[in-house]
Amino acid sequence: MTPVLSPGFSSSSSSLPSPSITRQLSSSSVQTLADFLVSASTARLAESNVEVVREEGLRHAKLKLDARHYKRPQFSLQLLEIVRKLHVRTWSTAPIAPEDITIRRISGALTNAVFFVSCPTVPGARTLLLRVYGSSSGSLISRPRELHILHVLSSKYKIGPRVYGTFDNGRIEEYFDSVTLTAEDIRDPRTSQWIGARMAELHSVDIDVVCGTDVPNTNDASPQFEIAANVSSWLGPAEEVLKLPGVDKAIVRELDLPRFRAEWDRYLGWVLNRAHTFGTRRVFAHNDAQYGNLLRLRDGSEGLDEHRQIIVVDFEYAGPNPAAYDIANHFHEWTANYHSSTPHLLTPSKYPTSEERFNFYNSYIRHAAMLAEDPILDETDLAGRIAELDRDVLIWGAASHAGWAIWGVVQAREDVEAGVTEPEFDYLGYAMGRMAAFRKDLQRFGI
Numbered sequence: 001m002t003p004v005l006s007p008g009f010s011s012s013s014s015s016l017p018s019p020s021i022t023r024q025l026s027s028s029s030v031q032t033l034a035d036f037l038v039s040a041s042t043a044r045l046a047e048s049n050v051e052v053v054r055e056e057g058l059r060h061a062k063l064k065l066d067a068r069h070y071k072r073p074q075f076s077l078q079l080l081e082i083v084r085k086l087h088v089r090t091w092s093t094a095p096i097a098p099e100d101i102t103i104r105r106i107s108g109a110l111t112n113a114v115f116f117v118s119c120p121t122v123p124g125a126r127t128l129l130l131r132v133y134g135s136s137s138g139s140l141i142s143r144p145r146e147l148h149i150l151h152v153l154s155s156k157y158k159i160g161p162r163v164y165g166t167f168d169n170g171r172i173e174e175y176f177d178s179v180t181l182t183a184e185d186i187r188d189p190r191t192s193q194w195i196g197a198r199m200a201e202l203h204s205v206d207i208d209v210v211c212g213t214d215v216p217n218t219n220d221a222s223p224q225f226e227i228a229a230n231v232s233s234w235l236g237p238a239e240e241v242l243k244l245p246g247v248d249k250a251i252v253r254e255l256d257l258p259r260f261r262a263e264w265d266r267y268l269g270w271v272l273n274r275a276h277t278f279g280t281r282r283v284f285a286h287n288d289a290q291y292g293n294l295l296r297l298r299d300g301s302e303g304l305d306e307h308r309q310i311i312v313v314d315f316e317y318a319g320p321n322p323a324a325y326d327i328a329n330h331f332h333e334w335t336a337n338y339h340s341s342t343p344h345l346l347t348p349s350k351y352p353t354s355e356e357r358f359n360f361y362n363s364y365i366r367h368a369a370m371l372a373e374d375p376i377l378d379e380t381d382l383a384g385r386i387a388e389l390d391r392d393v394l395i396w397g398a399a400s401h402a403g404w405a406i407w408g409v410v411q412a413r414e415d416v417e418a419g420v421t422e423p424e425f426d427y428l429g430y431a432m433g434r435m436a437a438f439r440k441d442l443q444r445f446g447i
Contacts, residue, residue, distance in 0.1 A: 050133045050134065050168075050169045051133075051143055051144075052168050052169070053133075053143045053144050053147050053166060053171075054147075054166055055144075055147045055148055055151050055163075055166065057151060057155070058147075058151060058163055058165050058166055059085070059086045059087060059164075059165040059166075060086075060165060060166045060167065061081070061082045061085035061086055061165065061166070061167040061168075062167070062168060063078060063081060063082050063085070063167050063168060064167065064168045064169045065078055065079060065082070065130075065132050065167065065169065065170060067113035067132040070103050070105060070113070070115060071103075073098055073099070075103070076098035076099070076101045076103065077098045079101065079103070079117065079130070080096060080097075080098055080101065082167045082172070083128070083172065085165075086164055086165030086166075086167075086172060087165075088128065088164045088165070088172060089126075090124050090125050090126045091119070091125055091126075091128070094119075094122050094124070094125055095122075096119055096122055096125065100119050100120075100121050100122060101117060101118070101119055102117070102118045102119070102120060103115050103116075103117055103130075104116045104117075104118075112131050112132065112133060112134060113131070113132040113134070114129065114130070114131055114132075115129070115130040115131075115132075116128075116129060116130075116175060117129070117130050117172075126175065127175040127177075128164070128172050128173070128174075128175055129161065129172070129173040129174065129175045130170065130172055130173075131170050131171050131172075131173065132169060132170040133169050133170050140234070140316075140407065140410060140411075141316040141317065145211075145319075146315055146316050146318075147163070147166065147171065148212070149210055149211070149315050149318055150163050150173075150315055151163050152209060152210050153205070153210065153315070154174075156205075156209065157201075157205050159201065159202060159205070159312065160311070160312060160313060160315065161173045161174040161175075161176065161311075161313060162174040176295055176297060176311050177297065177298045177299065178295035178296055178297050178298055178311060179295065179296055179298065180291070180292055180294070180295055181291040181292075181294040181295070181296060181310075182291055182339075183291055183334075183336065183337045183338075183339070185291060185294075185296075186291045186294065186333070186334060187334060187352075187356070189356070189359050191296075191310070192352075192356065192359055192360050192363075193307070193359060193360065193362070193363035194306060194307035194309070194310045194363070195289070195294065195307075195310060195330070195360070196359075196360040196361070196362075196363035196364035196367070197305075197307035197363050197364070197367040198307055198308075198310050198312055199286070199289065199326065199327065199330070199364060200363075200364045200365075200367035200368040200371060201367065201371065202283075202284060202285070202286055202312065203283035203284065203285065203323050203326070203368065204283075204368065204371040204372065205284045206284075207282065207283070207284045207320050210284050211284070211319065211320065224282075224320060225282070225320060225321050225322065225325070226285070226287060226317070226318075226319035226320055226321045227287075227321055227325060227399045227400075227402075227403050228268060229319075230317075230403055230406075230407075231264060231402060231403055231406055234403075234406045234407060234410050235257065235260075235261065235406060237410045237413075238257060238406045238409035238410050239257055240413075241409050241410060241412055241413045241416060242255065242257065242409065244413070244416050244417065246416040246417070246419060247412075247416055247428070251428050251432065254432055254435075255405075255409065255431060255432060255435055257409075260402075260405075260406075260435065260438075263438075263439065263442060263447075264402055266442075266447050267398060267399070267402070267442055267445075267447055268399075270445070270447050271395055271396065271398075271399070274395070277388050277389075277391075277392055278323070278365075278385055278388060278389060278392075279322065279323055279324035279327075279388065279389040279391075279392025279393060279396075280322045280323070280324060280392055280396075281322065281323055282320050282321070282322065283320070283321065283322070283323045283326070284318065284319070284320060285318065285319065285320065285321040285322075285323070285325060285326035286312060286315065286317075286318050286326060287317040287318055287319065287321060287325075287326060287329060288314060288316070288317045288318075288329070289312070289326065289329065289330040289333065290330075290333040290336065290338075291333060291336075292314075292338065293312065293313055293314040294310060294311070294312060294313075295310070295311040295312075295313060296309055296310055296311070297309045297311065307363075307367075322392070322396055323389075323392075324389065324392035324393045324395075324396040325396040325399055325400065327360070327364070327389070327393050328393045328394075328396045328397035328399075328400050329397075329400040331351060331352050331357065331360075331393065331397070332346070332351070332397060332400050332401070334350050334351055334352050335347050335348055335349075335350045335351050343425055344425055344426040344427070344429045344430035344433065345429070345430075345433060346433055346434075346437070348437070354390075357390060357393070358386055358390070361385075361386045361389050361390065362382070362386065364389075365377070365382060365385050365386065365389065366382075395445065397441065398437075398438050398441035398442060398445070401434045401435070401437040401438035401441065402434070402435075402438045404430075404431075404434045405431045405432075405434035405435040405438060406431070407431075408427045408428065408430040408431030408434060409427070409428065409431045411427040412427035412428045412431070415427065416428075
């Protein structure tokens with residue numbers, strides 16, 4: 001997941017966002033505490049340079065928006081000019097004036113400001129999702145890559161929101177009339193089946209088409225897995241954070257990154273040497289399938305398969321990984337509650353039971369077989385594949401803990417440098433919890 005604080009939301013234009021925290025680096029898994037974070041994050045959104053991100057096949061407007069001023073008439077005027085330059089359907093031809101536009105901020109995130117933009121007085125003008133980029137996050141995600149993935153997934157595979165176009169410091173996306181799933185929703189057996197089916201669909205896309213030549217560089221002979229590349233690239237920034245004078249030395253000792261480097265190398269060698277199985281196949285993975293990144297359409301899925309009412313969003317961390325890694329990461333998110341009083345702490349007892357895991361696997365495997373046009377599995381074959389996948393998920397779950405532990409350290413930099421003693425989300429506490437879980441798994445595996 002990605003917690004940076006921003007209001008969790010129902011994508012309904014009629015209801016206000018409720019406080020929440022999601023992991024996201026900062027976009028639509030949107031997170032907590034409105035006023036302080038909105039003012040703090042918009043200040044960051046206006047400062048320094050933001051990379052201009054464009055994508056072949058998408059219109060681009062050479063204009064910028066200042067997210068701090070979204071309540072001012074000038075912001076609406078500039079936004080309307082962008083929408084017209086991008087030729088957004090239902091907006092570009094209608095006689096819309098700036099005063100007709102309603103702009104509602106739904107994110108207090110640090111690297112994105114996210115808004116719902118509507119025009120209630122003009123029939124047929126669809127609500128839009130506006131995203132204004134901030135200047136941070138470059139060490140953790142790639143905006144050009146994220147945009148390319150979003151565009152290919154929506155245009156070729158009909159997965160995720162359509163991107164209508166970009167401007168110099170943001171983009172405009174399709175809006176879904178939906179509600180964000182909750183920590184309890186993902187535990188519902190039927191909903192879990194739908195998530196499994198959706199994940200199978202995502203895992204069926206062609207990695208080369210979605211990622212092109214932009215594949216992870218692991219600097220070794222191992223398969224090009226996103227998690228290996230992320231840990232490799234995040235470790236340096238994490239070590240720099242722990243050298244800052246504001247970090248408690250007890251935290252530095254507990255995380256012990258030099259020890260982690262050796263542990264990670266041993267673990268990666270061990271897990272990569274296991275026999276190739278269904279669960280270890282390299283797929284295009286979401287890598288952050290926490291409940292805040294899963295939407296459910298309000299009007300169901302009339303005329304579509306039931307599972308298609310689940311919409312997956314926020315592809316900042318998407319990329320090639322073992323299928324079992326993506327599933328394991330999702331199961332770890334069952335133990336999280338980013339709306340609690342201690343959102344940085346996981347509750348291991350909430351990890352899905354074998355019955356709950358097999359319910360997910362059943363849906364995932366059946367949909368994967370159908371998409372691959374494999375022969376229908378008989379019950380014996382299905383049971384064998386489920387057992388095999390469960391073993392793979394168990395061993396790749398440790399990689400999820402490792403990656404998010406290092407991520408948490410990197411994310412703590414701003415709070416440490418600002419001298420924040422009671423952060424809204426305790427990134428270092430989160431990192432310590434995930435690191436402890438990683439080491440517990442290694443002990444269990446005898447590594």
